[in-house]
Every structure is written in structure tokens, then in C-alpha cells.
Amino acid sequence: MSESYLPFKNVESPVRLKELSKLDPRCKVIQFDTPLTKYDFLTLSDFLRNNPQIGLRIFGHREFGLEDLSFLRHFSFIKDFSVDVWKLNSFAGLEYLSDSLESLAIGPTERKKSVNFLADFSSLKELYIDGHAKGIESIGEIVSLERLTLRSLSLDNLNFLNSNDKLWWLALKLGGTRNLTVLSEFKKLKYLELWRINKFDNLDFLENMIGLQFLFLQTLNQIKSLPSFKNLVSLRRLHIQTMKGLTDVSPICEAPILEELLVLDSPQLTVNNFLCLKGCPKLKRILIRLGSLKKNDAIENLLGLDVAKYDHEFNFI
Numbered sequence: 001m002s003e004s005y006l007p008f009k010n011v012e013s014p015v016r017l018k019e020l021s022k023l024d025p026r027c028k029v030i031q032f033d034t035p036l037t038k039y040d041f042l043t044l045s046d047f048l049r050n051n052p053q054i055g056l057r058i059f060g061h062r063e064f065g066l067e068d069l070s071f072l073r074h075f076s077f078i079k080d081f082s083v084d085v086w087k088l089n090s091f092a093g094l095e096y097l098s099d100s101l102e103s104l105a106i107g108p109t110e111r112k113k114s115v116n117f118l119a120d121f122s123s124l125k126e127l128y129i130d131g132h133a134k135g136i137e138s139i140g141e142i143v144s145l146e147r148l149t150l151r152s153l154s155l156d157n158l159n160f161l162n163s164n165d166k167l168w169w170l171a172l173k174l175g176g177t178r179n180l181t182v183l184s185e186f187k188k189l190k191y192l193e194l195w196r197i198n199k200f201d202n203l204d205f206l207e208n209m210i211g212l213q214f215l216f217l218q219t220l221n222q223i224k225s226l227p228s229f230k231n232l233v234s235l236r237r238l239h240i241q242t243m244k245g246l247t248d249v250s251p252i253c254e255a256p257i258l259e260e261l262l263v264l265d266s267p268q269l270t271v272n273n274f275l276c277l278k279g280c281p282k283l284k285r286i287l288i289r290l291g292s293l294k295k296n297d298a299i300e301n302l303l304g305l306d307v308a309k310y311d312h313e314f315n316f317i
Contacts (some may be wrong), residue, residue: 008057015040020047028053029082033060036071045074055080055103061087069093079103082128086110091117099123106132108152118142129153140164149173154198158182168211168316172197184208190234190316194220203227210234214314221245230254237314241265250276260285260308267291271298278303285309 008029011020013036020030020043030044048054056078058069065087072093075081081097084107091106091113101121105128116135118127124142130151139145140160147169148161154176161167162182171193172180178197183189184205192209193216194200201222206215206229213234217223218241228251229235235255240246242265249269252261253276261283263269267290277283285308288299300307 011036011040011044013037013040015043017043017047020044023051023054029055029057029080031057031059031082033058035061035064041071041074048075049077052077052079055082057082057084057105059084059107061085065089070096072096081105083107091115095120097121102126104128106130108132136160150177151175153177161186171195171216174198176200178202181205187211190214191314192216194218196220207231213237213316215239218242226251228254229258230256233257234317236260238262239264244268247273249273253277253280255280257282259283262287262308262310264289264310265291269295271295271302274299274302 068090070093080103082105103126108131114135119138119141126147137160176198196219237260287308
């Protein structure tokens with residue numbers, strides 16, 4: 001087993017079982033971006049049936065596109081499937097996947113399509129949707145859903161998520177979904193990521209999200225201030241990046257048990273903005289990268305804390 005490895009394996013025709021048998025046991029996904037034959041699908045199917053921990057991903061197919069996903073008739077048993085084909089004409093074929101599917105990712109396509117079929121996958125735990133808004137309300141019928149990423153969507157609100165009682169991880173990326181007030185009712189949400197949401201200018205709903213443990217905010221340039229963090233009694237990690245409208249970080253000091261703070265790409269902030277952090281009793285690690293080595297060093301010396309890692313690794317409780 002090599003010291004460095006990729007978590008995915010690319011395959012192309014002809015698919016050979018002998019080569020698949022050499023797969024690094026840490027591999028999580030087998031993927032292909034060019035057409036495969038029926039024999040290739042049968043070979044791949046046999047291998048994946050005996051390795052249920054590995055997911056399947058189709059992407060690319062840029063030269064001729066793809067009519068549908070009918071090849072999935074050979075993979076009804078898989079637990080993890082991802083499709084990212086821009087020139088995909090139809091989602092037909094997804095019905096071959098069983099309702100025991102646990103992870104599904106639907107990438108953007110040239111023509112937007114309805115995703116009202118999502119309600120058929122009653123065992124889904126993880127879902128990624130990019131660009132498909134029609135039928136998005138069907139997500140509310142997936143009562144098993146735990147992790148959700150919505151990308152490049154402009155929705156009126158997220159009220160359809162009210163029934164997803166098991167949801168604890170939510171990422172909203174790009175698009176223009178600005179009414180997030182319903183999230184204040186999500187007491188079980190442990191992770192929230194907001195990234196580059198167009199014209200998004202209000203974080204007040206955060207005040208009552210008492211279950212949040214990790215909050216990730218990036219490129220929300222309309223945000224001028226942070227709400228009170230005093231009720232965020234579970235928040236242990238805060239990541240703020242490219243928030244160029246933000247000039248006051250003092251509400252951060254109200255977070256009762258905050259342990260890690262990362263503030264990146266925010267050159268408008270000064271050393272004085274961080275003086276308040278000396279009063280954060282639980283704060284253990286920081287990473288300050290404001291675009292000035294002088295400011296970074298001054299803040300780190302002022303606080304005298306360990307340096308936090310720039311990664312997404314986090315132990316949720």
C-alpha cells in the first residue's frame with residue numbers, strides 16, 4: 001500500500017478485474033469519464049458488489065454527452081452514487097438504485113432538471129445538489145437525511161427542511177438563497193457553512209442555533225457585523241474567511257466554549273480588533289492570516305495561543 005494515494009480510482013474501457021483487485025483498500029470511489037461497454041459495467045458491478053464500501057461516480061463525457069443513466073441497472077445495490085455530467089439529457093435510470101441508497105450527489109447539467117425523485121430514496125443520509133431547484137421541496141420527505149449541500153441555488157427560503165429532524169450538517173454554496181431565518185429553529189444542526197451567497201447580508205438567525213459546533217463563513221461581503229454569540233453554547237470552532245465588509249469581531253468573545261478561531265483573507269481588520277479575544281477563557285488555537293505578516297504576528301503574539309490547522313478536520317460531539 002503506497003504512502004500517498006488518491007481516494008478515487010479512474011477506470012476506462014476495457015475494465016479489468018485484475019486491475020481492480022490491486023485497488024488501494026483506502027479508495028472510496030471508482031469513477032469514469034468516458035463511455036464503458038456492457039461488459040465493462042458487468043465487470044465493475046461484480047467488483048463493487050464485493051466491495052460495498054466503495055462508491056461509484058460518473059463525470060465528464062464531454063465529447064458526446066450522455067442520454068441518461070440507464071447503465072445503473074447493473075448497480076442497483078450500491079450505497080453511494082455521484083453524477084457530474086454537464087451534457088446529461090435525463091436523470092432516467094436513477095430509479096434502478098434501491099431505496100437503501102445512502103449517499104447521492106447530483107452535479108450541474110446544461111439544462112436544469114427536476115429532482116422530485118429524491119423522495120424515493122428514503123434511506124439517504126448524505127445529499128449534494130448543484131443547480132437543480134425544481135422539485136427541491138422533495139428533500140423534506142427524506143427523514144433519514146443527515147448531511148446536505150446545496151450549491152448554486154436561489155430559493156425563496158429553506159422551510160422545506162423543517163421535517164428533516166436528523167439533519168446535523170448543512171452547507172450552502174453560491175446562489176442567492178438569502179432568507180435563512182428558519183435555521184434558527186434547527187437546534188440539532190452541528191455544522192453550518194455559508195459560502196459566497198449573493199447579496200446575503202444578515203446573520204441574525206445564528207443567535208439561537210444552540211447546537212452549532214462548527215461555523216464556517218466565507219466570502220459574504222455584504223455582512224457588516226456579527227450577531228451575538230452568547231447563546232451559541234456548543235460552538236467550538238469558527239472559520240471566517242474573505243469577509244471584507246466585517247469590521248468588528250467582538251461578538252466572537254461571547255461564545256462560551258469557543259476553542260478554535262480561524263480568520264483569513266480579511267485585510268480590513270486590525271490588531272486592535274482582536275484585543276477582545278484575550279477575554280475568551282476556552283480559546284486554545286487561532287490562525288490569523290489577514291494579508292500582512294506584521295499584523296498576523298502581532299495578533300498571535302498578543303494572544304499567545306497555539307496555531308490552529310487550516311483544514312476541515314473536526315471531532316463533532
